[in-house]
Amino acid sequence: MADTHQGETRRDFLYVATAAVGAVGAACVAWPFIDQMNPAADTLALASIEFDTSTVAEGMAVTVKWRGKPVFVRHRTQQEIDEARAVPLADLRDPQTDAERATKPEQLIVVGVCTHLGCVPLGQKPSDPKGEFGGWFCPCHGSHYDTSGRIRKGPAPRNLEVPEYQYISDTVVRIG
Amino acid sequence: MIARIKTLAAAGLVAASLAAPAAMAAEGVAIPSQEWSFGGIFGTFDRAALQRGFQVYQNVCASCHGLDYVAYRNLEQLGYNEDEIKAIAAEKQVTDGPNDEGEMFERPAKPSDRFVSPFPNDAAARAANGGALPPELSLIVDARAGGADYIYAVLTGYQDAPSGVTVPDGMYYNAYFPGHQIAMPPPLFPDGVTYGDGTAATIAQQAKDVTTFLAWASEPNLEERKRAGLMTILFLLVFTGLLYATKRKIWADVH
Amino acid sequence: MAAKFDNSIVRWIDHRLPIFSFMHHEMHEYPTPKNLSYWWNFGSLAGIALVVMLVTGITLAMHYTPHVDYAFSSVERIMRDVNYGWLIRYIHMNGASFFFIVVYIHIFRGLYYGSYKAPRELLWMLGVVILLLMMATAFMGYVLPWGQMSFWGATVITNLFSAIPVVGDSIVTWLWGGFAVDNATLNRFFSLHYLLPFVIVGVVVLHLVALHRFGSNNPLGIDVKGPKDQIPFHPYYTAKDAFGLGVYLIIFSAFVFFAPNYMGHPDNYIPADPLVTPAHIVPEWYFLPFYAILRAIPDKLGGVLFMFGAIAVLFILPWLDRSPVRSGQFRPIFKIFFWILVIDVVALTYLGGKPPEGWYVIASRLATAYYFIHFLVILPLLSVFETPRQLPKSISEPVTGGGAGFAGATATPREKV
Numbered sequence: 001m002a003d004t005h006q007g008e009t010r011r012d013f014l015y016v017a018t019a020a021v022g023a024v025g026a027a028c029v030a031w032p033f034i035d036q037m038n039p040a041a042d043t044l045a046l047a048s049i050e051f052d053t054s055t056v057a058e059g060m061a062v063t064v065k066w067r068g069k070p071v072f073v074r075h076r077t078q079q080e081i082d083e084a085r086a087v088p089l090a091d092l093r094d095p096q097t098d099a100e101r102a103t104k105p106e107q108l109i110v111v112g113v114c115t116h117l118g119c120v121p122l123g124q125k126p127s128d129p130k131g132e133f134g135g136w137f138c139p140c141h142g143s144h145y146d147t148s149g150r151i152r153k154g155p156a157p158r159n160l161e162v163p164e165y166q167y168i169s170d171t172v173v174r175i176g
Numbered sequence: 177m178i179a180r181i182k183t184l185a186a187a188g189l190v191a192a193s194l195a196a197p198a199a200m201a202a203e204g205v206a207i208p209s210q211e212w213s214f215g216g217i218f219g220t221f222d223r224a225a226l227q228r229g230f231q232v233y234q235n236v237c238a239s240c241h242g243l244d245y246v247a248y249r250n251l252e253q254l255g256y257n258e259d260e261i262k263a264i265a266a267e268k269q270v271t272d273g274p275n276d277e278g279e280m281f282e283r284p285a286k287p288s289d290r291f292v293s294p295f296p297n298d299a300a301a302r303a304a305n306g307g308a309l310p311p312e313l314s315l316i317v318d319a320r321a322g323g324a325d326y327i328y329a330v331l332t333g334y335q336d337a338p339s340g341v342t343v344p345d346g347m348y349y350n351a352y353f354p355g356h357q358i359a360m361p362p363p364l365f366p367d368g369v370t371y372g373d374g375t376a377a378t379i380a381q382q383a384k385d386v387t388t389f390l391a392w393a394s395e396p397n398l399e400e401r402k403r404a405g406l407m408t409i410l411f412l413l414v415f416t417g418l419l420y421a422t423k424r425k426i427w428a429d430v431h
Numbered sequence: 432m433a434a435k436f437d438n439s440i441v442r443w444i445d446h447r448l449p450i451f452s453f454m455h456h457e458m459h460e461y462p463t464p465k466n467l468s469y470w471w472n473f474g475s476l477a478g479i480a481l482v483v484m485l486v487t488g489i490t491l492a493m494h495y496t497p498h499v500d501y502a503f504s505s506v507e508r509i510m511r512d513v514n515y516g517w518l519i520r521y522i523h524m525n526g527a528s529f530f531f532i533v534v535y536i537h538i539f540r541g542l543y544y545g546s547y548k549a550p551r552e553l554l555w556m557l558g559v560v561i562l563l564l565m566m567a568t569a570f571m572g573y574v575l576p577w578g579q580m581s582f583w584g585a586t587v588i589t590n591l592f593s594a595i596p597v598v599g600d601s602i603v604t605w606l607w608g609g610f611a612v613d614n615a616t617l618n619r620f621f622s623l624h625y626l627l628p629f630v631i632v633g634v635v636v637l638h639l640v641a642l643h644r645f646g647s648n649n650p651l652g653i654d655v656k657g658p659k660d661q662i663p664f665h666p667y668y669t670a671k672d673a674f675g676l677g678v679y680l681i682i683f684s685a686f687v688f689f690a691p692n693y694m695g696h697p698d699n700y701i702p703a704d705p706l707v708t709p710a711h712i713v714p715e716w717y718f719l720p721f722y723a724i725l726r727a728i729p730d731k732l733g734g735v736l737f738m739f740g741a742i743a744v745l746f747i748l749p750w751l752d753r754s755p756v757r758s759g760q761f762r763p764i765f766k767i768f769f770w771i772l773v774i775d776v777v778a779l780t781y782l783g784g785k786p787p788e789g790w791y792v793i794a795s796r797l798a799t800a801y802y803f804i805h806f807l808v809i810l811p812l813l814s815v816f817e818t819p820r821q822l823p824k825s826i827s828e829p830v831t832g833g834g835a836g837f838a839g840a841t842a843t844p845r846e847k848v
Binding site for chain 2: 465504507510511517518521662666667670671673674676677678680681684685687688689691692697698700701710
Binding site for chain 2: 014015017018021022025028041042045046
């Protein structure tokens with residue numbers, strides 16, 4: 001009786017061990033098939049761009065393409081900077097100071113994708129509506145952004161995203 | 177059981193013999209085999225040889241042969257750092273554009289660019305080389321029967337034509353090239369390059385190094401492949417052992 | 432019926448959609464002869480090989496570009512830049528060869544043990560249909576990387592149809608969608624290469640339905656006589672198949688990881704050039720026997736007819752071999768000819784890879800002749816003149832001494848079907 005019992009335990013252990021090893025193997029096989037859908041090496045190699053901000057005149061804005069999305073580079077006027085800095089943090093839905101959002105006050109660099117549902121806000125061209133706060137206005141669902149790209153009115157939950165960037169010379173910035 | 181193993185082994189042999197014909201070299205000349213750092217199941221690329229081979233490619237081959245599928249960023253695997261790669265890439269100009277004025281423009285190559293071809297297109301390459309097209313080299317080791325051994329054999333196989341064989345103008349006699357007549361002049365000379373690490377640049381050494389580099393260019397994932405292969409097969413041996421034990425247990429009551 | 436499931440959700444679903452009952456019936460209860468040898472592993476192995484090809488193929492299609500200007504470089508991008516792309520492509524490349532190895536062994540097992548005989552004729556014929564579909568799929572898949580062998584393989588094989596009298600040339604132009612193998616050809620081949628595997632899945636389902644009608648044949652080739660001869664498919668054969676799969680994967684991995692290009696051809700790493708044919712063009716190894724037959728016949732139309740005839744003859748095999756004994760174990764003369772056929776096909780494979788010159792041509796002709804004589808002359812004659820050995824009474828009661836050998840010459844020669 002005891003023998004049979006022991007035999008069965010050993011048998012169960014074998015089945016469990018085999019199934020467990022098989023499950024580990026299946027997981028290892030699954031990974032390459034999942035990972036192949038991630039960005040490939042050549043895509044990642046293009047993940048950062050360099051841009052010369054001296055090409056943007058004061059008061060003007062330029063849209064550059066970065067990782068398939070528009071990036072707004074705006075050369076802000078002193079008035080726009082002052083406006084952005086004067087806003088009390090308590091008035092903001094997504095509180096951030098302007099200094100946190102712009103390494104150099106005169107150059108604002110944000111991803112031009114509305115944080116509501118992904119439309120591209122208007123406000124780059126001089127003729128565009130800039131919304132009630134002088135920044136950008138998203139025509140899809142009426143989000144208003146200020147001169148620091150912060151959400152002030154409308155359905156969007158967050159400020160326009162600031163991409164990771166650094167100045168590699170006085171005027172040339174590397175985004176990404 | 178033993179009979180079964182025998183029959184399965186026989187099946188394996190049949191399978192192997194079926195598989196053999198496609199892999200045989202097409203030409204009659206036997207290619208001597210060499211020792212390669214990347215050969216065998218544990219093989220890895222010798223980094224120093226890769227860098228020397230890259231130097232030979234840059235100084236000797238690159239003026240005629242492209243490396244179309246390799247990007248400058250891939251040189252990281254050879255042990256170069258980001259700044260060195262940027263500098264290597266920036267030596268070449270690529271056409272980009274159009275710019276805001278609608279014009280195409282030249283700019284220095286970036287690490288994300290693929291190696292810049294020496295000729296704008298095949299016709300230009302032929303025109304510059306007396307009608308012969310210098311093949312693109314990034315797959316040359318995979319694309320020739322004999323692989324690395326063959327590339328090494330051709331690079332070191334220049335000889336005087338045997339008596340009775342006349343080699344036309346603009347052609348050279350090569351012991352291992354199919355048909356023995358090759359349009360490429362002997363590319364390697366003793367001390368044709370000066371190695372930074374002090375290795376003596378004999379023809380054999382240069383051929384070996386550049387072949388190692390080209391083998392890497394053909395298959396930059398070779399090391400990862402072999403490492404993954406060892407792990408996979410070890411795992412499968414354990415797993416198959418367990419499956420065999422399971423099968424035995426389950427079948428224990430069948431008579 | 433639904434009561435056999437403990438889980439109430441399973442019971443609820445099964446009452447409305449009896450998939451669990453179906454699975455239970457076809458996998459768990461499905462009675463299987465208890466004496467199947469490891470040669471019977473190759474059916475399920477072929478099924479798994481097909482799934483591997485589908486999964487890797489669909490994955491590769493996410494990165495591949497079917498255009499003459501981009502096909503080759505998109506494959507190189509898969510090999511160099513896509514995460515694990517090299518692994519997935521090498522599995523797909525070698526998976527094709529291994530699929531054929533498994534299926535060829537499966538076919539020869541069927542030939543030896545008479546698995547094509549009544550009542551399994553349709554099962555066998557569906558299998559031949561699967562083989563034809565596999566060949567078409569493999570051929571079109573080989574074109575996709577757009578290397579030199581891709582291009583010239585496509586040119587040569589599509590040109591076979593030009594052998595058809597009167598309409599041949601029009602058919603070839605129609606296949607190409609142009610006046611040579613070109614972008615239109617590549618595009619349609621990609622489309623069909625994606626489609627056909629699912630057609631194969633459909634025919635495999637029919638193959639399985641036909642199989643489950645009478646169950647597996649077995650090494651003795653006799654019908655099961657009752658529950659004593661049978662065991663449930665699960666867990667017995669699932670366990671055995673799983674072990675066989677493990678062995679298969681070890682061999683497969685050895686190729687994928689350590690000799691991934693061994694069964695390929697170097698010329699296919701050269702981009703397609705419509706102006707230069709490689710010195711020796713050979714098809715993939717699994718087509719070589721048929722290629723040898725094609726070249727053995729000195730007439731264009733004849734060669735094509737014989738090549739397709741080599742497969743067509745398999746369709747009518749159940750009516751060529753009329754011997755009531757299935758298993759080659761009990762057919763002493765058949766057994767010898769079976770092994771001659773194996774050698775003959777291996778020889779054709781070898782000869783298909785050799786240039787058509789010298790003694791290779793003569794050998795190819797002899798081997799081709801034997802192939803057809805085997806099926807069209809020897810098998811029909813054997814079914815009349817061969818005296819089979821005595822068959823065991825049942826699977827669980829083999830002939831005493833295990834040696835059908837000495838009993839063969841004496842009385843009760845054969846089981847009547």
